[in-house]
Amino acid sequence: MSDLFKGKxxxxxxxxxxxxxxxxxSKSPTWASLQWLGSLDVDDSFLAGAFKEDEKLSxxxxxxxxxxxxxxxxxRVITQYWPDGPKEHIGVVERIIQExxxxxxxxxxxxYSEDTSGRKTLDQLPDSVExxxxxxxxxxxxxxxxxCENGLYEALKLRSDMLSSYM
Numbered sequence: 001m002s003d004l005f006k007g008k009x010x011x012x013x014x015x016x017x018x019x020x021x022x023x024x025x026s027k028s029p030t031w032a033s034l035q036w037l038g039s040l041d042v043d044d045s046f047l048a049g050a051f052k053e054d055e056k057l058s059x060x061x062x063x064x065x066x067x068x069x070x071x072x073x074x075x076r077v078i079t080q081y082w083p084d085g086p087k088e089h090i091g092v093v094e095r096i097i098q099e100x101x102x103x104x105x106x107x108x109x110x111x112y113s114e115d116t117s118g119r120k121t122l123d124q125l126p127d128s129v130e131x132x133x134x135x136x137x138x139x140x141x142x143x144x145x146x147x148c149e150n151g152l153y154e155a156l157k158l159r160s161d162m163l164s165s166y167m
Contacts, residue, residue, distance in 0.1 A: 010140045018100070025130070034126055089140075
């Protein structure tokens with residue numbers, strides 16, 4: 001990472017884990033038990049409605065809900081465009097996404113109360129989460145991905161401008 005950005009933006013770091021499990025302090029004001037979600041008697045319209053709140057996410061996931069498959073597509077674009085890019089940070093993001101994929105392989109667990117076999121989906125959640133820690137880990141993921149998005153946008157804009165000046 002460039003010294004220009006050092007200290008300004010949180011990047012994915014080796015050892016980042018969105019779910020710190022037993023290390024989370026239940027007395028922390030930002031600790032949240034996730035087991036209560038599994039005990040709720042909610043219907044699928046509640047979960048689906050909550051998932052649909054973010055229209056961009058819903059649009060992106062209409063074809064396939066497999067987060068790891070989507071990540072592999074994004075990773076391929078990033079590594080092809082920046083072959084000498086920060087492989088260690090990309091590896092950390094991949095591991096974080098894999099953590100979520102392990103909880104929800106089909107992208108259904110947070111949207112439906114039961115899978116097609118009738119198993120409760122929310123039972124697969126971690127026991128608890130430290131919300132500030134989760135946000136901190138995702139700040140790193142977000143900063144890497146938004147940086148890639150901005151870089152790709154600028155590259156496409158520059159290409160478009162160059163092509164239009166030659167026509």
